[in-house]
Amino acid sequence: MCQNSNNQTKNPSHFESTDPTDESPTHRDLLWEDYRNLIKDMRFFDPHIHMVSRTTDDYQMMAKAGIVAIIEPAFWVGQPRTGLASFKDYYSSLVGWERFRSSQFGIKHYCTMGLNSREANNERLAEEVMEILPLFAYKEGVVGIGEIGFDDQTALEEKYYRLQLDLAKKTNLPVQIHTPHRDKKRGTERSMSIALEHGLDPSFVVVDHNNEETVKSVLDQGFWAAFTIYPFTKMGNERMVAVVEKYGPERIMINSSADWGISDPLAIPKTAALMKQRGIPIDVIRKVTYQNAIDAFAKSGQIDVADFETESKPDPSAKFHGNSILRGGQQPVMNKNSLLIE
Amino acid sequence: MANLSTNFSQFLFEQCTNKEREWLEEKVKSNLLDLMTAFVAAPRFLSKKNISYDSRSRGSLISQLTSFEVNGWNLVRLARVWLLLHLPSEPKEQYIKNIETLFDTAELNELVALYSALPLLSYPTEWLPRATDAVRSNMGFVFDSIALQNPYPELYFPEPAWNQLVLKTIFNGKPIHRIYGINRRRNEDLSIAVFDFIGERSAAGREVPISVWMLISGFTMESMIPKLFVMFSSEVQTEKEAAALVCYESKDPKIRSLLTKYPDLELSIQNGDLDWSKLEPIPE
Numbered sequence: 224m225c226q227n228s229n230n231q232t233k234n235p236s237h238f239e240s241t242d243p244t245d246e247s248p249t250h251r252d253l254l255w256e257d258y259r260n261l262i263k264d265m266r267f268f269d270p271h272i273h274m275v276s277r278t279t280d281d282y283q284m285m286a287k288a289g290i291v292a293i294i295e296p297a298f299w300v301g302q303p304r305t306g307l308a309s310f311k312d313y314y315s316s317l318v319g320w321e322r323f324r325s326s327q328f329g330i331k332h333y334c335t336m337g338l339n340s341r342e343a344n345n346e347r348l349a350e351e352v353m354e355i356l357p358l359f360a361y362k363e364g365v366v367g368i369g370e371i372g373f374d375d376q377t378a379l380e381e382k383y384y385r386l387q388l389d390l391a392k393k394t395n396l397p398v399q400i401h402t403p404h405r406d407k408k409r410g411t412e413r414s415m416s417i418a419l420e421h422g423l424d425p426s427f428v429v430v431d432h433n434n435e436e437t438v439k440s441v442l443d444q445g446f447w448a449a450f451t452i453y454p455f456t457k458m459g460n461e462r463m464v465a466v467v468e469k470y471g472p473e474r475i476m477i478n479s480s481a482d483w484g485i486s487d488p489l490a491i492p493k494t495a496a497l498m499k500q501r502g503i504p505i506d507v508i509r510k511v512t513y514q515n516a517i518d519a520f521a522k523s524g525q526i527d528v529a530d531f532e533t534e535s536k537p538d539p540s541a542k543f544h545g546n547s548i549l550r551g552g553q554q555p556v557m558n559k560n561s562l563l564i565e
Numbered sequence: 566m567a568n569l570s571t572n573f574s575q576f577l578f579e580q581c582t583n584k585e586r587e588w589l590e591e592k593v594k595s596n597l598l599d600l601m602t603a604f605v606a607a608p609r610f611l612s613k614k615n616i617s618y619d620s621r622s623r624g625s626l627i628s629q630l631t632s633f634e635v636n637g638w639n640l641v642r643l644a645r646v647w648l649l650l651h652l653p654s655e656p657k658e659q660y661i662k663n664i665e666t667l668f669d670t671a672e673l674n675e676l677v678a679l680y681s682a683l684p685l686l687s688y689p690t691e692w693l694p695r696a697t698d699a700v701r702s703n704m705g706f707v708f709d710s711i712a713l714q715n716p717y718p719e720l721y722f723p724e725p726a727w728n729q730l731v732l733k734t735i736f737n738g739k740p741i742h743r744i745y746g747i748n749r750r751r752n753e754d755l756s757i758a759v760f761d762f763i764g765e766r767s768a769a770g771r772e773v774p775i776s777v778w779m780l781i782s783g784f785t786m787e788s789m790i791p792k793l794f795v796m797f798s799s800e801v802q803t804e805k806e807a808a809a810l811v812c813y814e815s816k817d818p819k820i821r822s823l824l825t826k827y828p829d830l831e832l833s834i835q836n837g838d839l840d841w842s843k844l845e846p847i848p849e
Contacts, residue, residue, distance in 0.1 A: 315669075319704065357671050361609070363674060
């Protein structure tokens with residue numbers, strides 16, 4: 224659904240803007256050496272990242288930067304799916320291969336399951352997806368129904384959003400709401416009022432991709448407010464610092480939403496470094512980059528912090544029952560600065 | 566339900582709290598859909614603690630299959646296998662469809678439980694395509710669940726599939742001595758493939774576990790002599806020992822005679838002080 228197909232210079236992101244700006248994403252220019260000491264010994268939890276579109280290099284850097292656990296919401300993979308089997312395989316990969324791949328790098332992988340708003344517009348397929356969704360919602364490590372909500376704000380999007388809110392109630396899982404990029408303010412309000420109409424407890428609902436214009440209403444109504452640090456189209460992290468300074472850390476969390484667009488899987492550690500630099504207290508940083516996300520999604524009963532809260536760094540070459548979990552004896556960490564590949 | 570034994574049920578319930586036992590018993594009395602959903606939802610109702618498994622239970626869970634072992638399992642995996650054994654096996658088509666559905670929608674741990682259950686399911690040969698698929702898996706836990714400590718491959722894999730399983734176990738750096746029947750199902754094709762593999766690894770400056778020579782033993786060819794010479798002159802004692810065992814077990818007089826230059830090793834073998842289990846224990 225790229226509305227900007229003549230623009231060959233940039234990949235439109237998952238949150239494509241109708242008016243892409245030339246805003247310079249300062250955090251992308253931040254080098255590891257510049258900020259590693261600022262985040263030393265911090266742990267991070269990224270509650271929204273699409274690893275299926277990311278590389279092993281990303282996993283390695285994320286682990287190195289202190290990201291210990293992530294949530295991968297089911298989403299639109301960049302082009303529309305044409306059949307149910309693609310959905311089934313995609314959902315399976317979120318609880319199968321991708322979960323395993325993540326574990327190879329010492330990162331605990333959770334996911335949310337849902338029919339994304341774009342593909343809710345394909346009614347024939349959406350009907351079929353709704354039939355298999357409960358099968359996946361009950362699976363281990365599924366911490367919510369998501370990401371669901373509005374994109375174009377069509378009647379079909381609303382229909383499947385409502386059906387999935389009911390599924391969330393039935394399964395007693397939190398909801399992860401994707402708010403639209405266009406007409407965001409109204410889309411956000413509409414998403415929240417429908418959730419309340421369906422009797423959802425706002426403390427079970429994470430409203431994602433907020434900005435300065437939406438955050439107050441989200442917090443005032445008792446929802447969780449998530450912010451996406453995503454170059455060009457979402458929050459820059461300097462703006463994020465200002466939001467935290469203004470609203471404090473309660474019920475606010477940040478994520479990277481890194482996907483197949485120009486995005487940054489290290490958005491959280493970099494934002495934490497920037498907050499530290501700006502003198503934001505460490506307990507505030509911890510809340511918005513770690514604890515709040517855990518508190519929100521642990522309502523699923525699927526998060527045991529013991530799985531990733533170890534004092535020692537996870538050892539990716541650790542053995543399980545005497546076996547390396549790595550395929551073919553791969554070494555999880557290689558020296559990328561070396562010319563030699565052994 | 567041919568393979569569900571009272572021993573298995575009793576062993577499972579010993580590991581459960583009263584509440585967990587009640588949940589399990591209620592689910593197997595329920596309808597088919599509930600039973601299949603219970604297989605998926607088990608971790609929401611049962612603890613994931615590791616089960617206690619001692620020599621008392623070893624080999625006694627399923628009387629028709631004493632090699633069925635559950636050491637190292639957690640309660641959820643054990644309970645999932647037990648739940649699977651309650652699926653009605655008639656009519657056959659429906660039974661197969663139900664198991665296939667569970668496979669098609671399984672996550673990582675469900676796959677592990679499903680592959681662990683293969684040797685106990687009805688119509689065992691129907692699961693061959695699934696089982697050989699598991700060997701192709703790049704997910705370590707899934708691969709392990711079919712390859713290691715699972716009686717199914719030895720019982721049902723045709724030779725080419727068996728050989729692939731063994732080769733992939735070596736390639737994945739996993740312990741071949743934990744493959745059931747590794748000794749009993751040695752064969753010439755496998756021996757050639759393993760020997761070639763050793764050569765390729767060696768050319769790349771990489772090592773293979775010395776125990777894989779056991780798979781070559783008994784199927785030696787003259788072309789292997791240069792490599793055996795290299796091993797005999799190695800500074801690593803276990804390499805010398807492996808070469809000695811290969812020669813000792815060889816049917817080829819030329820290869821057998823290489824051992825005469827190493828009487829101390831030959832004596833150790835004859836006295837029973839040196840065998841493959843000294844290089845890596847092979848459970849029989």
